[in-house]
Each structure stands twice: as C-alpha cells, then as structure tokens.
Amino acid sequence: MADTSDFRNGMTFIWKDDLWEIVDFLHVKPGKGGAFVRTTLKNVREGHELEETFRAGAKVEEVRVERRPHQFLYKDDYGLHFMNTDTYEQFSLPPEQVEGREFLKEGGEAEILFRADTDEPLRTELPQKVELEVVETTPGVKGDTAQGGDKPATLESGVTVDVPLFINEGDVVRVNTKNREYETRVSEAEGPTV
Secondary structure (H helix, E strand, C coil), X not given: CEEHHHCCCXXXXXXXXXXXXXXXXXXXXXXXXXXXXXXXXXXXXXXXXXXXXXXXXXXXXXXXXXXXEEEEEEEECCXXXXXXXXXXXXXXXXXXXXXXXXXXXXXXXXXXXXXCXXXXXEEEECCCEEEEEEEEECCCCCCCCCCCCEXXXXXXXXCEEEEECCCCCCCEEEEECCCCEEEEEEECCCCCCC
16 A cells, blocks of 8 residues: 555546546645645546545555556457557457557557556557658648648648648648647658659
C-alpha cells in the first residue's frame, strides 16, 4: 500500500474500483485544518480525467504498469491485431480499447500499456505525430499557397482531416493525433515524368 506522500506523476493505483494514473498533484498545508493533496487523475482504461482531493496520509493500492512497443498488423472482425516488437508475440484488442485507431496504418507503431501483475492490456497510445499519405482530396490549383483556406483530405488510414489548398493526392502529411490537425507536408507527390 502507498500513501499520499508516495504520490508522483505517472503513478498508477486502484481507486473506486478502477485504475487511475496521476497526471498532476499538489500537496497543500492550509493554516487551519489538516493537510491534503489535490490531484488530476486520468482513467487508465477510458482516458477521461477528473480532479480529486485526498487527505494527507490516505492509502491507495499502487499498481505497476508497463509500456511495451507494438506494431499494428491488421484489423478484422475479431479486432485490431498487434505484434510486440521485442518478443514477436501477437494478440488482438477490441476497437474501443484503441484510442486514436483512425490514425493507425498497417505497420504503424503504438505503445500498449499493460498491468504488470496480470499482463492485462489497458490502453493503446499512438505517437503524437504520424505521417500518412493523402489518398483522396480535391486537386490543388496553380496559385494556391499556404495562405488561404482548407479542404478535407482522406488519408491512407481512412481518417479525414483538413489540409491546406496546395496539398494533393499522393502527398505525405504529418498529423497530430491528439488534436487531429494537419501540421506539415513531409513529401510531395511525384508528378508525371515528361
């Protein structure tokens, strides 16, 4: 058992019959009354956050979690299939357990959080930025520049994001998986050779 003096960012523990990770915490010693710890907690399985206050010395059951690198293989009726890049062990996860799955492409990298004592997969974390090819968008017009409007583009993983007008099919773009926004063009599509 751990208590509030053991709190640190990233610590995972069981609370209210679920697993929570400490995102941020602050020990408070008011002039009157007992000390307490104000925390921001993230639900390990579902990803939502909440603010919670613990009185000083409160006990919690700490749980060890491990991040393991995996490669996305494919999706079928049984779920999304991954391979551990260290052990080559393969397994599948239900789609609702893979946050940001719309940015996964075959061969893409992801980290999966496991509960160390039970080896239960808890959550999938994608890299903050991924590079994907544009497979469908309206063609760019000569004179379109970085200034101006946006247009929708479908990427190779199937997700649609807004991109600048100068982006064409075949271009590879970098997208932020957290805010789902275009960041930059990585490479330009090769045009027809003359």
